[in-house]
Amino acid sequence: MRHFNNLGYYIREGFFSIFTHGLMSFAAVCMIICCLLIMGSFSLVAVNLDEMLGRYEAENEFLAYIDDSYDQDQARALEEQIRAVPNVADATFVTDAEAMAEYAAKQEETELFQSLPDGVLRDRYRIHVSDLSKLEETVAAVEAIPGVTKTSSAPEIAEGFTVIRNIASGVAMILVAILLLISLFIITNTIKIATFNRRDEIAIMKMCGATNAFVRWPFVFEGMILGLVGSLLSYFFQWGIYDLIKRAVDNSDTMQLITVLPFELLSMRVLGVFLITGFIIGVGGSLMAIRKFLQV
Amino acid sequence: MIRFTDIYKAYDNGTKALKGISFQINDGEFVFLVGPSGSGKSTIIKLITAEVAPTDGRLMVNGYNLNTIRPRQVPYMRRTLGVIFQDFRLIEKKTVYDNLTFAMRAVGASPKEIRRRIQYVLELVGLEEKANRRPDELSGGEQQRVTIARALVNNPSMIIADEPTGNLDPQRSLEIMMLLEKINELGTTVLVVTHEKELVNRFSKRVIAIENGRIISDETGGYYDNETL
Numbered sequence: 272m273r274h275f276n277n278l279g280y281y282i283r284e285g286f287f288s289i290f291t292h293g294l295m296s297f298a299a300v301c302m303i304i305c306c307l308l309i310m311g312s313f314s315l316v317a318v319n320l321d322e323m324l325g326r327y328e329a330e331n332e333f334l335a336y337i338d339d340s341y342d343q344d345q346a347r348a349l350e351e352q353i354r355a356v357p358n359v360a361d362a363t364f365v366t367d368a369e370a371m372a373e374y375a376a377k378q379e380e381t382e383l384f385q386s387l388p389d390g391v392l393r394d395r396y397r398i399h400v401s402d403l404s405k406l407e408e409t410v411a412a413v414e415a416i417p418g419v420t421k422t423s424s425a426p427e428i429a430e431g432f433t434v435i436r437n438i439a440s441g442v443a444m445i446l447v448a449i450l451l452l453i454s455l456f457i458i459t460n461t462i463k464i465a466t467f468n469r470r471d472e473i474a475i476m477k478m479c480g481a482t483n484a485f486v487r488w489p490f491v492f493e494g495m496i497l498g499l500v501g502s503l504l505s506y507f508f509q510w511g512i513y514d515l516i517k518r519a520v521d522n523s524d525t526m527q528l529i530t531v532l533p534f535e536l537l538s539m540r541v542l543g544v545f546l547i548t549g550f551i552i553g554v555g556g557s558l559m560a561i562r563k564f565l566q567v
Numbered sequence: 568m569i570r571f572t573d574i575y576k577a578y579d580n581g582t583k584a585l586k587g588i589s590f591q592i593n594d595g596e597f598v599f600l601v602g603p604s605g606s607g608k609s610t611i612i613k614l615i616t617a618e619v620a621p622t623d624g625r626l627m628v629n630g631y632n633l634n635t636i637r638p639r640q641v642p643y644m645r646r647t648l649g650v651i652f653q654d655f656r657l658i659e660k661k662t663v664y665d666n667l668t669f670a671m672r673a674v675g676a677s678p679k680e681i682r683r684r685i686q687y688v689l690e691l692v693g694l695e696e697k698a699n700r701r702p703d704e705l706s707g708g709e710q711q712r713v714t715i716a717r718a719l720v721n722n723p724s725m726i727i728a729d730e731p732t733g734n735l736d737p738q739r740s741l742e743i744m745m746l747l748e749k750i751n752e753l754g755t756t757v758l759v760v761t762h763e764k765e766l767v768n769r770f771s772k773r774v775i776a777i778e779n780g781r782i783i784s785d786e787t788g789g790y791y792d793n794e795t796l
Contacts, residue, residue, distance in 0.1 A: 480643065481674065
């Protein structure tokens, strides 16, 4: 109950303390912004790559061509074996005639292909995989099935996406850890300076019978305000930077393979993560800074 | 009530500040604690306010056993004490009123309690007209009155004054001592730590003399005689 009585006092003291050492507060907010922007940018790259990879996986297929000596019944009989290969999500049998029709439909002058006899193309299976990163092993396993003569796939694209995603995730995690520690250090020092400037007040409060909680709360609010202001500003900066990059990618002729998700789809998640991280950095830093000064 | 029973205090650097002292201060008493520099007076104050713990012996302060007190209980024990410092320790950027508010807020007093109590203590110390002044606009004697008001504002059962007249001229010192006597007459126990012989001898009070960590005399209506110290 006493804490609620003093809530206004805690917030007021925490708020005004920010301005009594404005430069350090500014530095702390800037550091939080840098930390969150770098963390956010890498995470958004990873999220987009993941999304692209997912889409590519959903679309991705490779073809397994059946031996010419197999008739259609024999070729259809292979479906069970192909489906039994690990990582095969789906396998659809396509006859040579259907393959030719599909091919012809994609050409501008379709009449050229209408006079061709059946059997120019081979029967084949159109195979979808579950995990694109295991494409090579899956292709090898399918090629090992008797009756399958060759396959056509483009594992290098899938590999490229997987490598970039893994690098982005790894780098993001390392950078985030380092930047979180730096931010925590800066916030801790900011609050330490505030605490040091007010050490006489703290000593008087303690001598009057103030509890540690009463002394601690204004500093916790100060750290929390710095953390939340930093995270809100980071959110808006992140939004701006992301939109700039998205527009550049969308308008580029050389990056047609890349699609960037609209920020609106990710905004709530980004805001939530930023606010939680800012809160943890702010409050954690304050609690670490004030500890020593409470031992009066 | 304060009771020291065979208290020893040795600091980490090896200094033996107190060497087995015992005394008791009952509720409502006015006591001078006298002795030369380094005799152990400040250690006694630090022990009473729980800034340091005794190395050995038993220490009771206003019903709290300071040998076994838990850290979270210390603030509540301190609320039974009002401490006055030689160097005032007022917050320069706050007015007299705000300095007192600050002390009451620290113990979670309501705004209504704060207004009522501050009005009373400012009248008691004769500073009701100077409530909106800042400490640097007041004389040394007035600043010490503010610290007395701050010590009283949470209605403690005991006032501990550590060299309260050390920075004041004789006339202001006498006024401060008379104010503390008046506070004592209103029912608050007062312990004054000083080495000002003339001031102690002017009041016929209990005098505990300490030297080299030991009590060398404890007399009611006693005198502070430098020659015996």
